[in-house]
Amino acid sequence: MQNFNTVSVGEYIASLLEHIGVKEYFAVPGDFNLLLLDELLKNKRINLIGCCNELNAGYAADGYARAHGVSALVITYSVGGLSVVNAVAGAYAEDLPIIVISGGLNSNTRARGEYVHHSLGELRYDYVRRIFKEITAESVTIEQASEVVGKVTSAVKTALQRRKPVYIEVACNIVAEKVSAPHFASMNHLKEFFTSDVANLALAVEHAALFLNQAKAPVIVGGSRLRGLCKNTQGMVAKNPFNEFVEISKYATAMMPDAKGFLPDSHYSNIGIYWGDASIPSHATRDIIESADVYVFVGPVFTDYSTCGNTTKTDMERTVLVDPHSVKIGNQIYQDVELSQFITELTKRISPNSTSLDNYYKMIGDEKSKIALWGGNFKKQMTQNPSDDVTHCRLLYRLQALILDEETEEAIPVTILAETGDAWFSALKLRLRQTDLFEVQMTYGSIGWSVGATLGYALATAGPLISPNNTEGARDRDVSHQERRLVALIGDGSFQLTAQEVATMVKYFVNPIIILINNHGYTIEEEIHKGSYNKIKNWNYAGLMAVFNQPQLDGEAFGPGCGFTVKTNGELDDALIRAKKHRGGPTLIEVQISPDDCNNELPVWGKCVSKSNARPPMAK
Numbered sequence: 001m002q003n004f005n006t007v008s009v010g011e012y013i014a015s016l017l018e019h020i021g022v023k024e025y026f027a028v029p030g031d032f033n034l035l036l037l038d039e040l041l042k043n044k045r046i047n048l049i050g051c052c053n054e055l056n057a058g059y060a061a062d063g064y065a066r067a068h069g070v071s072a073l074v075i076t077y078s079v080g081g082l083s084v085v086n087a088v089a090g091a092y093a094e095d096l097p098i099i100v101i102s103g104g105l106n107s108n109t110r111a112r113g114e115y116v117h118h119s120l121g122e123l124r125y126d127y128v129r130r131i132f133k134e135i136t137a138e139s140v141t142i143e144q145a146s147e148v149v150g151k152v153t154s155a156v157k158t159a160l161q162r163r164k165p166v167y168i169e170v171a172c173n174i175v176a177e178k179v180s181a182p183h184f185a186s187m188n189h190l191k192e193f194f195t196s197d198v199a200n201l202a203l204a205v206e207h208a209a210l211f212l213n214q215a216k217a218p219v220i221v222g223g224s225r226l227r228g229l230c231k232n233t234q235g236m237v238a239k240n241p242f243n244e245f246v247e248i249s250k251y252a253t254a255m256m257p258d259a260k261g262f263l264p265d266s267h268y269s270n271i272g273i274y275w276g277d278a279s280i281p282s283h284a285t286r287d288i289i290e291s292a293d294v295y296v297f298v299g300p301v302f303t304d305y306s307t308c309g310n311t312t313k314t315d316m317e318r319t320v321l322v323d324p325h326s327v328k329i330g331n332q333i334y335q336d337v338e339l340s341q342f343i344t345e346l347t348k349r350i351s352p353n354s355t356s357l358d359n360y361y362k363m364i365g366d367e368k369s370k371i372a373l374w375g376g377n378f379k380k381q382m383t384q385n386p387s388d389d390v391t392h393c394r395l396l397y398r399l400q401a402l403i404l405d406e407e408t409e410e411a412i413p414v415t416i417l418a419e420t421g422d423a424w425f426s427a428l429k430l431r432l433r434q435t436d437l438f439e440v441q442m443t444y445g446s447i448g449w450s451v452g453a454t455l456g457y458a459l460a461t462a463g464p465l466i467s468p469n470n471t472e473g474a475r476d477r478d479v480s481h482q483e484r485r486l487v488a489l490i491g492d493g494s495f496q497l498t499a500q501e502v503a504t505m506v507k508y509f510v511n512p513i514i515i516l517i518n519n520h521g522y523t524i525e526e527e528i529h530k531g532s533y534n535k536i537k538n539w540n541y542a543g544l545m546a547v548f549n550q551p552q553l554d555g556e557a558f559g560p561g562c563g564f565t566v567k568t569n570g571e572l573d574d575a576l577i578r579a580k581k582h583r584g585g586p587t588l589i590e591v592q593i594s595p596d597d598c599n600n601e602l603p604v605w606g607k608c609v610s611k612s613n614a615r616p617p618m619a620k
């Protein structure tokens with residue numbers, strides 16, 4: 001008689017992923033995970049997304065977690081696991097919870113001392129888990145079905161609470177064994193988050209309120225670790241504790257470059273991107289922040305990239321530094337204080353002080369002047385001759401006017417995703433609407449990240465698959481239920497690392513707009529350090545769509561993806577208009593730009609980072 005209170009190990013894992021909100025998981029098959037994939041596929045409510053390789057699958061999981069809050073990835077032992085290490089390390093650095101599930105060795109292998117393929121050719125079996133231990137919040141190996149419930153639920157809880165990846169390696173010969181069916185009513189603890197030490201929270205709030213209320217011109221700077229506070233699976237949380245703090249305090253507020261979008265660009269208190277000498281949209285942002293007598297940094301990650309080569313000038317002794325689980329005020333540290341609870345309680349104790357914000361508007365003028373700093377009326381800037389060559393500046397005008405300033409009933413929110421490189425500087429200058437979002441990978445900065453991340457993000461926000469005429473097999477997506485449109489800015493050098501994942505976008509009918517900036521090399525690295533190695537082989541990038549649109553051997557058609565090559569303003573306008581209307585697959589617009597044309601801030605930033613890299617060893 002069938003026991004309805006048990007499920008297979010693989011089915012248990014699939015049900016758990018479904019319970020925490022995962023709708024798609026990314027996978028590359030390998031012989032150690034094939035049986036696991038069979039069991040996962042029995043759950044028809046979550047979908048397998050097959051990727052071209054493990055690195056790309058990891059990047060896709062990164063993008064999915066950015067949009068949806070959590071993601072899952074299935075790979076095979078060793079060769080698959082080690083291939084995805086770079087992407088998982090990036091997710092760790094960027095605070096993204098990815099459930100990495102690996103098909104593991106047969107449970108008898110270790111006991112019998114057997115040599116196996118896909119290994120180092122030695123009797124060492126645990127090296128993959130130990131490598132992942134360095135780049136995840138928890139890494140476990142499971143060789144008995146009795147261990148599954150405890151170890152898997154523990155790892156998933158850790159991922160959600162710490163907002164970090166976890167690694168779960170499951171022996172390939174236990175995935176079909178039976179375990180107790182999950183009881184989700186008893187699993188709500190998986191979604192519980194850290195709570196503060198009550199005494200430390202009270203002391204930290206008391207200290208910070210006194211410190212700030214005595215200040216003359218305090219300011220706020222928001223960082224990338226605001227992600228868990230400001231975003232959920234539907235995008236931005238309009239009324240979150242950080243926005244409430246900004247509203248009540250009346251302080252001038254800047255965002256670090258990897259936190260753009262966590263406070264709307266249009267917010268009256270938002271004075272731009274604080275990035276040292278590369279601050280955007282003007283040096284007024286830098287001057288207001290660095291002239292303050294007290295700073296509140298909320299969720300920052302201070303790297304040489306996010307601080308313009310360590311050139312930002314703020315005094316940590318005059319800073320309230322709010323990290324996810326601690327608060328530092330001057331030299332006093334309060335441990336076990338959760339960011340959201342601290343900001344919520346501090347907001348109740350703060351006295352409004354608009355001095356720094358008043359000084360900002362005295363410096364630049366009124367709110368219309370602030371809009372002018374961000375590019376003003378972009379439609380007026382589009383009066384250049386259509387036959388003129390595209391430049392970075394003209395590209396920005398068109399993206400702003402034709403995508404981000406659209407106010408038609410059909411317009412949906414947009415996410416701008418920018419690859420490491422000059423694309424950062426272009427994207428940061430765009431003026432986002434209140435519903436628009438922004439994504440970069442600045443802490444880790446792995447070039448090539450954006451292509452896989454575009455796939456994952458687009459899937460997380462896409463409409464459901466549809467089958468026309470009631471035939472078998474999906475052929476398109478219902479765009480009326482699409483949450484937002486993704487526009488990715490990617491350099492040609494970065495694109496070459498992971499280009500094949502555009503084929504997966506075609507396969508699954510997602511419709512991001514990819515702006516491929518073809519300036520014939522690694523421009524960002526050229527600005528840090530010049531060298532012939534920064535030049536790359538040119539491709540026919542738009543022509544790749546014809547390759548990726550090829551039908552299957554059984555005649556099944558995919559796509560279509562669309563590709564355009566543009567050199568002039570008029571060609572770019574036409575391509576963007578067509579891209580907005582295209583729904584059945586991705587659109588790639590190859591924008592050919594002179595190698596000498598880059599954003600003004602890039603050389604400034606590059607010189608600062610180069611100088612930081614070139615510092616001589618400290619005397620011992």
